[in-house]
Amino acid sequence: MMKNLKINLWDLDITNKKLAVISHVNPDADSLGSIMALGLALQKNCQSITICVCDHIPNALSFLPFINTATNYHLTESTQYDICFVLDCADEKRLGESQGILDKSHQIINIDHHVSNGFFGDINSVNPHASSTSEIIYELLIDNNITITPDIATCLYAGIVGDTGNFLYDNTSAQTHYIAGRLKEYDAQSQLVSYHLYQNKSLGSAKFQGYVLSQFESLCGGKVAIFSITLELLQKFNVSIDDIDYVSSIIRDIEGIEVAVVLKEVDSEVTKVSFRSKCDFDVNQLAQKFGGGGHIKASGATIFHEIEQAKKMVQKQLEIEIRR
Amino acid sequence: MMKNLKINLWDLDITNKKLAVISHVNPDADSLGSIMALGLALQKNCQSITICVCDHIPNALSFLPFINTATNYHLTESTQYDICFVLDCADEKRLGESQGILDKSHQIINIDHHVSNGFFGDINSVNPHASSTSEIIYELLIDNNITITPDIATCLYAGIVGDTGNFLYDNTSAQTHYIAGRLKEYDAQSQLVSYHLYQNKSLGSAKFQGYVLSQFESLCGGKVAIFSITLELLQKFNVSIDDIDYVSSIIRDIEGIEVAVVLKEVDSEVTKVSFRSKCDFDVNQLAQKFGGGGHIKASGATIFHEIEQAKKMVQKQLEIEIRR
Known part of the structure; x- marks a missing residue:
């Protein structure tokens, strides 16, 4: 079991592997933003990828690019995965039905920013100093020379905005701002994020x-x-x-x-x-x-x-x- | 009359000059943040400096470092100034009583980010692409190799936060985030800013x-x-x-x-x-x-x-x- 590891995706031979990306129940902007960003980033670089969300997606987050490609997981499914990426989840028990995927995965990679993370993965990249899991996924993509498309940038920007209260809370570091600036240069639709998360509350x-x-x-x-x-x-x-x-x-x-x-x-x-x-x-x-x-x-x-x-x-x- | 000029403060021989720094009536976080930042930055580099605020300072902004050193200006005063810096003010008419200082100043430097700026200065550094005047003052200090102390950083951070709605509005650029990150590295008290601007509204x-x-x-x-x-x-x-x-x-x-x-x-x-x-x-x-x-x-x-x-x-x- 390893902690705070920089992950080299190419050493894991992802190109030939069947991948799953999952997150916790009661999904928020960081959990959904980070799984969608990683899912979109890896889809051209692997045999197949499944992005699972085993819960209702809040209306305010339904604007996230390709969120409708995320699927539910049913315990009766028999698909086996080579690698399962578990994002933004300190404790396996918070995975809901998706927890079932862990038993059907050869390798579990746990990527998170919660200080209480239990290091349940075979590989654990846990950084409690990061504002959000989206911030860690940004670093992962950069370290592995994976292109950040505008859609990926939008997902990551949404995750950072969600977990920092739009840069208000004290988990916002200098690095958080630098990454936000880079994501805007990668054409993150920051105004779409602001609009859906903060400027579009229902009349009720x-x-x-x-x-x-x-x-x-x-x-x-x-x-x-x-x-x-x-x-x-x-x-x-x-x-x-x-x-x-x-x-x-x-x-x-x-x-x-x-x-x-x-x-x-x-x-x-x-x-x-x-x-x-x-x-x-x-x-x-x-x-x-x-x-x-x-x-x-x-x-x-x-x-x-x-x-x-x-x-x-x-x-x-x-x-x-x-x-x- | 010149626009969008990068100002070289040392060419202006500020070391031997009597300076004034003024802003508009109904002061907000950007006007007060930018004049305090420039005032604090120049005070060791000039003969004398007067920071004028001709209006009531909102309670929420009374935390700005050294804001109590800003003075009122009375039209009856006879002091002459070598240079008057006018910040965040598109139109001289918005200066209130401080407008009187313009007639008593040898040179007027107009630094602003409003697209409607009338270029009323002898030198005009107007950049409508900047989120805030504080963002322009940050660049000015960096370009002129002036040390950014934690107090100056806090004033500039407050100005940027105020004019971008804490990085929510679409005037927030990649550059805005990069500057915010740098200001945090200069020890801007971003949590003090958040607290006073967003987390401490009165019960009424x-x-x-x-x-x-x-x-x-x-x-x-x-x-x-x-x-x-x-x-x-x-x-x-x-x-x-x-x-x-x-x-x-x-x-x-x-x-x-x-x-x-x-x-x-x-x-x-x-x-x-x-x-x-x-x-x-x-x-x-x-x-x-x-x-x-x-x-x-x-x-x-x-x-x-x-x-x-x-x-x-x-x-x-x-x-x-x-x-x-």
């Missing part, structure tokens, strides 16, 4: 955002912002759970707020909670109190109670933690 | 944003979003005009909207209008119809009528323009 989603900002509550002397999303509320504003990822960041980015909490009703017995922090408050530890986890500034948990009860539990814990 | 401003998203109107078959900000509304939400620059972008970034219009009541006879476009609609031309101007995708005008009347005038013009 805009009105919902207005409602969130008008109605969120603040707790713990104004340090915590909290908002509950019930199934009834989603229906009222005609928005899907896809559309509302931004809720925790909009209530976090307010003066004085250190922690943002968003509760989502799954059903009458299950509530998902997401925590976001600004400043130094560790929401990974907080989420662990409810059996969840994540990063210091972004974490989540599933609470097996109805939403009002879950809110009370979170509120109680926050009052203890914030006072410390 | 957040609630106001919620109100805007709930209440904006759409016109011209859903292609135009329009919102009127009266003095009464500002008072109700306890927000200042400083805090609400974002209004036009949040209503523009909605599915189907091509142009966003925000009207601001100044008094019972004066209304300011700002126009923002997505797609190809030229709001510079639209603003010119009302005696204003700006860029293709961002422009403004002052209409000498009360806000409801101004709204009707704008609406009428939009119905003609959008139909074309």
Whole structure:
């Protein structure tokens, strides 16, 4: 098992091999951008390639070039692969049905930027200093002299934009900007990316955002912002759970707020909670109190109670933690 | 009169000269970032330097390094200057009281990125392809071998972030990203910039944003979003005009909207209008119809009528323009 390896694709003899490229469930711009970029880059350089996405593709990402060529994978399939590239996935368990491909692959190449990556591949190229897996794929293509077409550049640009909050978060390095500049020179359609990721929210989603900002509550002397999303509320504003990822960041980015909490009703017995922090408050530890986890500034948990009860539990814990 | 000139500061013998650096009224991140960067960069290389800001500095920009050393200028002052650098200002009339400095300056150097710049300087370095005046100042410092300190880098980074909507707008070029990367290597405090410009809106401003998203109107078959900000509304939400620059972008970034219009009541006879476009609609031309101007995708005008009347005038013009 090797880590942080620069991969030489030609030494792997990909030209004669059957390849698969897969990523995690709940796909985001980085997972989809990186698998599409690698898939498009390798398709002329291998025997065959299969790009698998075993989940619903969010509407906002359906503009990614050739995303409709990505296929679902069914566990009953018997195809064997020489190499399976697993991208942007810290843990095999997050692969969903695609996990089945691992058993049918001769070699697994794990390419990721999550610090928690478990190095489950035969080859592991894991760089937690990269903003995104797309940034690592860019370096991989350059190192292997593979042409970056405008479509590949657009996919990689989308991945970087997605994981850096459009160059806002502190994972944005000087190198991230240099790569973004190079991708624009390779004719990445950056305006298409900006448009679909940031400038095209649905009217329902805009009105919902207005409602969130008008109605969120603040707790713990104004340090915590909290908002509950019930199934009834989603229906009222005609928005899907896809559309509302931004809720925790909009209530976090307010003066004085250190922690943002968003509760989502799954059903009458299950509530998902997401925590976001600004400043130094560790929401990974907080989420662990409810059996969840994540990063210091972004974490989540599933609470097996109805939403009002879950809110009370979170509120109680926050009052203890914030006072410390 | 010369345009698009690379300026050699040493040929201008700045070491022995008394300098002024000024910018426009209603200062934004680019005007303040660029004058502070140039001011800090030249202060060790000249006889004396005065940085003038003849207007209120928005709270969100009070973090800029040494911004408190910028002074007001009063028309009664008699100081003479050898060189006055005018930054980010297409038209001398936008200088406010600082315009008085021009008459007391031996030489005027006009550095700007607005396509509408009138070349009013003795030397004019105007590059409409630059994202921001801060981008031009970066090149100027590099070309003249002037050290970029972390404070200067932070000011320039803030200017670029401000004028590109944090690298979102289509004035963001490959060169913009390369410069942003270099500024990070010069230790620009990019997280401080992100925090103050995007992650620290006041509670009043957040609630106001919620109100805007709930209440904006759409016109011209859903292609135009329009919102009127009266003095009464500002008072109700306890927000200042400083805090609400974002209004036009949040209503523009909605599915189907091509142009966003925000009207601001100044008094019972004066209304300011700002126009923002997505797609190809030229709001510079639209603003010119009302005696204003700006860029293709961002422009403004002052209409000498009360806000409801101004709204009707704008609406009428939009119905003609959008139909074309």
